[in-house]
Amino acid sequence: MAQQLFQLTNTIALLAWIPLVLFPRQTFVRDTLCKQLIPGILAAIYLGVISWKFATLGPPQTDVMTLSGLRSIFSDDFVFAAAWTHYLAFDMVVGTVVAREAIAYGIPWPLRSLSLVLTFLSGPIGYLTHLGFKLRWQHESDTPPLADPGSETDN
16 A cells, blocks of 8 residues: 555656656646645645554654664555655645746746656755856846746746
8 A cells, every 4th residue: 555655646746746857837836736736635635644653653762863773663565655755745846846946047947857757866966056057147137036027838
């Protein structure tokens, strides 16, 4: 059952990342689907699993502030799948920031897409890639960094 939870959350995230990479200028995709709706669903799944495990097992019996304690907690497949769901939700929110800023700074589509794909696959690496591109393009852009780039499509 934990494997099915893992597959379900990965599929949900992937199906939202595809339009975010392809159409990052569409405000519904970026600001509603990928910043609120899907992360909210993933967060609810996370909360459900963690609450269920806490209700059935009680509080963690190990020190969660140590690697060995975390390793012990994550040995439960459901807890591990919930932790992965946590990453999926937060990486998607970070992806919306990457998309918005990349558009505002005029980062070209292939590089913006590279940052988004890397954020999906390995959150911090994608975000770091975006920061590098942002540094390169921030001096060329007349658009304020937090401006709403509009809802026109972008390919």
